[in-house]
Amino acid sequence: MASTKDIRRRIHVVKNIEKITSAMKMVAAAKLRKAQEQAEAVRPYADKMREVMSNISASCGQIEHPLLDVREENSVAYIVIGADKGLAGSYNSNVMNKALGDIYDRDPEVVKLVLIGAKAISFFKRRPYEIAAEFEPPGSGVSFADIREVTRRVRSMFESGEVDSVYLVYARFVSAMRQDSTVVKLLPLSAPPADPDATRADFIFEPEADVMLGTLLPRYVDTQMYQAFVESQASEHGARMTAMSAATTNAGEVIDSLTLQYNKARQAAITTEIMEIVSGAEALR
């Protein structure tokens, strides 16, 4: 049995760990709240954007644009949004495995990766896929301008014909306890469904609908990407909060059982000592 000194040392160590995990949990909770607010703030914009898109496509019927160009998938790009840091439960590995599962069926030659976050980079470095670009992960308070760089790169890859479609893999935020890793097709954009009540008012377009579409579609891609970034940020903090909360509970349990062990060991030591004294006294008689 371990000596009381050893057990005491272990209790001390676990207590320190508990302090760290509960601090991390608190930080993640605060960041989660901020990220969640941001995720909710982007929704009206994204919804309105979709509405405007379907209005335009209802009004101009057949639309053509480089970003809508459907080609045979000779080469595909995957954008994988991960985190920079670990200790977020299965957040990173869920996203990576989702991406890997989807890529697995394809010939490694045709896949190009656009990776976001140190964890995504280190995961795919060891695998036989070409990494076309690496970006910093969405730090706290990601702005619309930040993601421009990513979308610009991805759009040019698609428009130049370097890749024939682009998929986006990220953790969709459901709740603090639940994040769903999802794969969405980013490009080519599927032409937005025309509004069902097609008899909707005839819009005046200024400039013409097709010119508008030219500026609207890239914007739409930006918005989708932005939403994915904001949501994965919320997911990351949610996952970390849950993981750290579990770790804190765990540490508490370990401390309890160690304390019990310590008390038993102490008791045993005292009993042995008394026995020794008693038997010593007995022998002198």
Place this chain on the structure above:
Amino acid sequence: MSEKTFKLEVITPDRVALSDDAAVSVVAPGAQGYLGVLANHAPMMAALTIGKFDLRRADGTTARMAISGGFLEVYENTVSVLAESAELAEDIDVERAEQSKKRAKERLAAAQSDIDVTRAEAALQRALNRLEIAQH
């Protein structure tokens, strides 16, 4: 006789910048020139550029915003503006605008490619627009 009003919403990617139920008129920086909208305007979709956005309310008060590009939709007496950024004149951070003006000018001087020039010019325009509106 009271004036006819309409609903106005200005939405940016990070927030709903302005929402008003009793707007009387707006003047927006259209891509092909400033355009005004009054109540019961025909359905319209317009691209916006960098410029001033003016609102007049039924109670006679006005508001001015700095807008940098986006779209304006008029449908069923509701005007929705999807802007890349939108700030009320009194919320504009003058210092930040001054700084980005300086930065844009430096970048313009050092620009290598056409893309650099276009971007820097757009940044400069945004900064100048903010400054003009803030100092008005």
